[in-house]
Amino acid sequence: MASLIGKSVKRVEDKRFITGKGKYTDDIVLPRMSYAVIVRSPFAHAKIKNVDTSKALAHPGVVAIFTGKDIADSGIGGVPCGWQVDFKNGDTMKEPPHPLLVADKARYAGDGVAVVIATDQATAKDAAELVVVDYDPLGVIVDAAKAVEEGAAQVHDEAPSNMCFDWELGNPKAEVDAAIEASHHVTTLEFVNQRLVANAIEPRCAIGDYDPSTEKYTLYTSTQNPHLIRLLMCAFVLGIPEHKVRVVSYDVGGGFGSKIFHYAEEALMTWCAKQLERPVKWTAERSESFKTDAHGRDHVTKAEMGFDAEGNIIALRVNTFANLGAYLSTFAPCVPTYLHGTLLQGLYTTPKINVDVTGVFTNTTPVDAYRGAGRPEATYLLERLLDTAALEMNVDPAKLRLQNFIPPFDGVNQEGYMTQVALQYDSGDYHTVLEKALEMVGYEDFRKEQEAAREEGRLLGIGFSTYIEACGIAPSAVVGALGARAGLYESSQVRIQPTGKVSVYTGSHSHGQGHETTFAQVVADKFGIALEDVEIVHGDSEAVAFGMGTYGSRSLAVGGSAIVKSIEKVLEKGAKIAAHKLEASPEDLEYAGGQWTVKGTDKSIAFGDVALTAYVPHDYPEGLEPGLDFSSFYDPANFTYPYGAHIAIVEIDRETGVVTLQRFIAVDDVGNVINPMIVDGQIHGGLAQGIGQALYEGVIYDESGQLANGSYMDYTMPRADDLPNFEIDRTVTPCPHNPLGVKGCGEAGAIGSTPAVVNAVMDALRPFGIKHVEMPCTPERVWNAMNS
Amino acid sequence: MGIAIRVTVNGNEHSHEVDPRTLLVYYLRETLRLTGTHVGCDTSSCGACVVLVDGTAVKSCTMLAVQADGCSVTTIEGMSNNGDLHPLQESFRDEHGLQCGFCTPGMIMSAADLLMKNPDPSEEEIREGLEGNLCRCTGYHNIIKSIRLAAEKLNA
Numbered sequence: 001m002a003s004l005i006g007k008s009v010k011r012v013e014d015k016r017f018i019t020g021k022g023k024y025t026d027d028i029v030l031p032r033m034s035y036a037v038i039v040r041s042p043f044a045h046a047k048i049k050n051v052d053t054s055k056a057l058a059h060p061g062v063v064a065i066f067t068g069k070d071i072a073d074s075g076i077g078g079v080p081c082g083w084q085v086d087f088k089n090g091d092t093m094k095e096p097p098h099p100l101l102v103a104d105k106a107r108y109a110g111d112g113v114a115v116v117i118a119t120d121q122a123t124a125k126d127a128a129e130l131v132v133v134d135y136d137p138l139g140v141i142v143d144a145a146k147a148v149e150e151g152a153a154q155v156h157d158e159a160p161s162n163m164c165f166d167w168e169l170g171n172p173k174a175e176v177d178a179a180i181e182a183s184h185h186v187t188t189l190e191f192v193n194q195r196l197v198a199n200a201i202e203p204r205c206a207i208g209d210y211d212p213s214t215e216k217y218t219l220y221t222s223t224q225n226p227h228l229i230r231l232l233m234c235a236f237v238l239g240i241p242e243h244k245v246r247v248v249s250y251d252v253g254g255g256f257g258s259k260i261f262h263y264a265e266e267a268l269m270t271w272c273a274k275q276l277e278r279p280v281k282w283t284a285e286r287s288e289s290f291k292t293d294a295h296g297r298d299h300v301t302k303a304e305m306g307f308d309a310e311g312n313i314i315a316l317r318v319n320t321f322a323n324l325g326a327y328l329s330t331f332a333p334c335v336p337t338y339l340h341g342t343l344l345q346g347l348y349t350t351p352k353i354n355v356d357v358t359g360v361f362t363n364t365t366p367v368d369a370y371r372g373a374g375r376p377e378a379t380y381l382l383e384r385l386l387d388t389a390a391l392e393m394n395v396d397p398a399k400l401r402l403q404n405f406i407p408p409f410d411g412v413n414q415e416g417y418m419t420q421v422a423l424q425y426d427s428g429d430y431h432t433v434l435e436k437a438l439e440m441v442g443y444e445d446f447r448k449e450q451e452a453a454r455e456e457g458r459l460l461g462i463g464f465s466t467y468i469e470a471c472g473i474a475p476s477a478v479v480g481a482l483g484a485r486a487g488l489y490e491s492s493q494v495r496i497q498p499t500g501k502v503s504v505y506t507g508s509h510s511h512g513q514g515h516e517t518t519f520a521q522v523v524a525d526k527f528g529i530a531l532e533d534v535e536i537v538h539g540d541s542e543a544v545a546f547g548m549g550t551y552g553s554r555s556l557a558v559g560g561s562a563i564v565k566s567i568e569k570v571l572e573k574g575a576k577i578a579a580h581k582l583e584a585s586p587e588d589l590e591y592a593g594g595q596w597t598v599k600g601t602d603k604s605i606a607f608g609d610v611a612l613t614a615y616v617p618h619d620y621p622e623g624l625e626p627g628l629d630f631s632s633f634y635d636p637a638n639f640t641y642p643y644g645a646h647i648a649i650v651e652i653d654r655e656t657g658v659v660t661l662q663r664f665i666a667v668d669d670v671g672n673v674i675n676p677m678i679v680d681g682q683i684h685g686g687l688a689q690g691i692g693q694a695l696y697e698g699v700i701y702d703e704s705g706q707l708a709n710g711s712y713m714d715y716t717m718p719r720a721d722d723l724p725n726f727e728i729d730r731t732v733t734p735c736p737h738n739p740l741g742v743k744g745c746g747e748a749g750a751i752g753s754t755p756a757v758v759n760a761v762m763d764a765l766r767p768f769g770i771k772h773v774e775m776p777c778t779p780e781r782v783w784n785a786m787n788s
Numbered sequence: 789m790g791i792a793i794r795v796t797v798n799g800n801e802h803s804h805e806v807d808p809r810t811l812l813v814y815y816l817r818e819t820l821r822l823t824g825t826h827v828g829c830d831t832s833s834c835g836a837c838v839v840l841v842d843g844t845a846v847k848s849c850t851m852l853a854v855q856a857d858g859c860s861v862t863t864i865e866g867m868s869n870n871g872d873l874h875p876l877q878e879s880f881r882d883e884h885g886l887q888c889g890f891c892t893p894g895m896i897m898s899a900a901d902l903l904m905k906n907p908d909p910s911e912e913e914i915r916e917g918l919e920g921n922l923c924r925c926t927g928y929h930n931i932i933k934s935i936r937l938a939a940e941k942l943n944a
Contacts, residue, residue: 010882019873122807198924201836202826512887513887717922720914720915720928723927726927
């Protein structure tokens with residue numbers, strides 16, 4: 001049988017989606033199900049003086065109402081945070097309580113105050129309108145940099161100056177200060193990496209269910225991370241035994257990070273189901289998603305890069321205020337620190353780096369990982385500096401990068417590259433991706449075209465971005481030392497059925513990534529059996545032993561590696577059974593094409609026959625257990641480090657400031673590729689989100705903390721006619737430390753693309769002598785920049 | 789107070805009493821349990837709920853169930869014929885025009901409407917034709933290819 005690795009196999013999961021048979025959480029209806037609507041604070045910061053539920057309770061069809069006070073009185077815990085980042089002086093970060101519903105004070109517009117449960121959704125909504133909450137509005141702080149200033153409104157009494165932590169990484173600051181001071185040229189940029197909303201098209205949904213006869217709970221939820229949700233909810237929030245809780249997450253309509261986290265509504269629905277002994281469903285409306293899904297990015301940064309007279313980078317100094325929102329979401333503290341500061345080496349040999357990050361609370365929606373999570377912010381910072389420096393020093397931006405790249409290393413014959421910011425890169429050939437991208441774009445011809453266009457008064461621009469990301473998250477001991485309160489391994493179980501069919505249970509979770517196909521390709525290929533003989537099971541804590549879920553481009557690198565480990569165990573035991581049947585020694589056998597063969601003979605036994613023998617062990621090796629079913633845990637030795645080069649070409653309309661993205665070229669290296677079609681699709685989607693940040697998207701809070709563009713009418717999601725056809729290609733530098741040699745492809749597009757587009761806008765605006773335009777580069781901003 | 793409606797959905801006739809405020813999308817999802825039609829927003833922006841009403845694409849979150857009285861509705865579940873996929877369904881699979889699948893039913897129904905009005909659309913016309921549908925996964929690249937492929941299949 002031909003190898004399935006590297007083949008663009010059509011996705012097996014597609015059939016249910018294209019026929020309307022997908023099973024998303026909101027599609028589930030349970031007997032006696034009730035419906036919840038959450039009363040949310042319209043104020044960004046307000047004391048809650050009184051909650052009057054009497055009118056709402058009297059509304060026909062209302063089953064129950066619980067308020068923040070009920071939650072506080074019940075003694076259950078708040079939503080926990082899964083990562084601890086300490087202050088520079090060693091003090092633990094400030095971690096104020098995050099109750100499921102607030103009793104005394106609302107800290108952002110959208111904070112839950114009460115939950116109204118009724119026999120149907122419309123009734124619950126009507127009754128929620130009848131809940132009367134008496135608020136006493138307080139002063140509001142929205143801006144991250146201003147949050148630490150004297151006189152700023154205080155979000156939590158526990159966090160003076162609204163500081164959650166201050167943190168630094170890299171070389172001693174004095175050394176970096178001195179290197180900057182001694183630089184021939186210093187490029188300085190101050191900018192905002194604006195807040196974004198992940199906007200998975202499926203709104204979040206949670207259904208709690210409780211069976212009094214077995215005392216078991218079931219939570220159906222739209223999550224990327226069912227086992228972690230179970231752990232956090234049981235151990236930290238509800239204090240219920242984990243073995244009595246099942247968390248199910250079948251089909252999930254996109255996540256992009258926003259569905260990693262344990263949300264209050266999940267624990268709330270589970271708790272309510274127990275109180276009422278009937279199922280309770282909550283489905284977010286889109287305006288509610290905008291307010292309550294964890295947001296992404298939101299950094300205010302000053303960055304300085306020092307160069308010597310030859311254009312070599314000699315120092316980088318970064319100061320960032322990271323907005324964490326009103327409460328700490330699950331992984332919030334690690335995003336601006338260990339997923340951002342650690343990537344500031346980029347692809348460059350910068351010998352001195354210091355990064356300083358202050359995490360602050362504000363009266364805004366909590367901020368956490370969104371596609372790329374910290375790495376897009378690091379890449380934007382570096383790549384804007386590089387293009388700006390090239391402009392200031394009057395050198396070519398592509399040449400400046402090539403000059404400063406780390407030389408090639410494969411991680412096998414040459415050691416991994418040790419950065420100044422704690423990471424050791426696995427393998428890379430950074431020159432090749434940029435050279436390939438330059439060839440694809442036709443760089444020299446473009447510069448001529450650009451010159452001719454400028455003479456006609458047309459504004460054409462080209463922008464570069466080269467990036468690296470830390471993926472395959474993550475080696476548990478490393479992240480543990482950096483403050484993670486969880487391990488980041490993955491589990492697998494490979495169960496060979498007696499007929500030779502294979503059931504694979506994975507702790508990874510697919511919400512669009514196509515694991516049911518890619519993982520099945522790996523399994524079918526390794527066993528030499530047909531793809532349709534393999535079933536991938538995920539998203540149910542009752543079926544899958546354990547899992548750490550899907551994010552950080554980790555599924556294939558970590559979850560796939562765990563599957564490979566189990567496959568190897570199956571083949572090892574299978575060889576013992578085969579050897580017995582063939583009257584040979586296991587060492588004399590080879591496995592290929594779905595059968596064990598005695599080397600150099602035509603004596604063989606098929607995979608299916610060995611499977612059957614394992615379950616009908618009449619003629620069987622002495623002392624060997626029956627069955628053919630193995631599970632494994634895989635904890636990676638290192639992160640993986642995909643990288644790439646992206647180039648954007650834009651044209652700006654001089655009259656209107658409208659930026660048109662004419663071409664987008666991406667050359668990415670994600671290590672080995674199992675299914676090229678799926679990898680290309682992941683890159684496309686990432687590019688669209690990264691381009692969205694550059695040109696269209698951005699959360700706007702007014703001074704009173706109101707989310708001014710909290711709907712699809714107001715928040716500009718990229719549409720089909722906003723984007724070009726993408727021109728993509730790849731190089732392949734295998735990861736040296738996992739069995740598949742894969743690095744992960746989920747976030748690459750979103751990490752690399754944003755600065756390429758903004759750099760192209762700035763290149764187009766070169767005749768105007770403008771240094772920087774903030775994202776998103778809307779027509780208004782570009783027009784104002786041209787006309788100021 | 790319910791209002792009696794009679795609607796043909798995917799060729800089957802249904803009679804129900806519905807609340808006057810019930811939107812067509814909730815009638816399809818909750819009363820008929822046709823959950824292939826999705827709700828992605830509350831501003832008629834995302835297009836996840838697009839169905840065909842008397843052959844024309846409609847955002848079913850923008851129409852009351854009572855307005856569909858006497859109409860013929862086609863949902864994603866009605867696109868395949870005795871197990872044979874519609875060329876659009878096939879093409880979305882062949883060109884990897886979907887990832888999480890949530891926007892896909894609406895995309896396919898919008899594309900069906902587009903191809904009825906313009907059987908041989910250019911890439912630009914497809915992009916314009918999908919202005920009412922949001923996808924967050926694919927960057928639209930493969931959706932455009934899927935619809936081009938379906939057009940070729942339908943014109944062959």
